[in-house]
Amino acid sequence: MVEHKTNETDASTAPSSFSHERFKWYAVLTQSGMEKKAKATLEERIKKLKMTDYFGQILIPTMTIEKIDESGKKKKVEQKMMPGYLFVQMDPVHKATFGCVKDTPKISSFIGSAANQDPKPVPDEEISRIFNRAAEATKASPAKPVTAFEKGEKVKVIDGPFTNFVGDIDEVKADKMKLRLLISVFGRATPVELEFSKVEKLKDGE
Known part of the structure; x- marks a missing residue:
């Protein structure tokens, strides 16, 4: 059995x-x-x-x-x-x-x-x-300066299980310093909530 x-x-x-x-x-x-x-x-x-x-x-x-x-x-x-x-x-x-x-x-x-x-x-x-x-991904990342993000903007995940994934910002929760991203997983747009410190804006050419 x-x-x-x-x-x-x-x-x-x-x-x-x-x-x-x-x-x-x-x-x-x-x-x-x-x-x-x-x-x-x-x-x-x-x-x-x-x-x-x-x-x-x-x-x-x-x-x-x-x-x-x-x-x-x-x-x-x-x-x-x-x-x-x-x-x-x-x-x-x-x-x-x-x-x-x-x-x-x-x-x-x-x-x-x-x-x-x-x-x-x-x-x-x-x-x-x-x-x-x-x-x-079990430890908190060091505090980083707050960056302004906007809905619809593309960002790159730099920490956690989705590291190096690129997602579209669906919602900015400024009061909680969190973002709701849409990341493609198994060909489907999947919502993921991450702290500001876990992402960065895309650099030119990325």
Whole structure:
């Protein structure tokens, strides 16, 4: 029997191995802000349908980072890497697994799915890259001078799991010194919230 992972797992504590001889990884889109609820509901549904043998790990792409508050003290904060995403490891040969996931409340769809076709799996290497890079981003960056940003402007990510990605500014939260970027992930514009210090304006020629 396959052990079904029911514990909450973020990117900073994700297993070192993401491969399995029978299972494949799939990227699932959830309702906004409902990643944890969708994960818990899917786990309950898997147990209810007695399908634990056909599912492996279910991971939420988040990471725990250290931030410095106004008093200068460090604190650990959970931060979403890819809002609205859930990664599910399952057996694609057993077709009922797709229906189990798709019919779960708070889950919208598979990423990369086409009409009358099974969704395309995400390579193990890509899953490993996403979570292992996030595991390294655990410390706060040194304070940097505040830079003025504008909606629609392109910026480059310089720290965290999306380092070197270029995104379009969708919203500027000046009061929180954060930006909401749209970054292309798996061919889809994905919203990512980052602090001003995590990005820089593109230089000429970039």
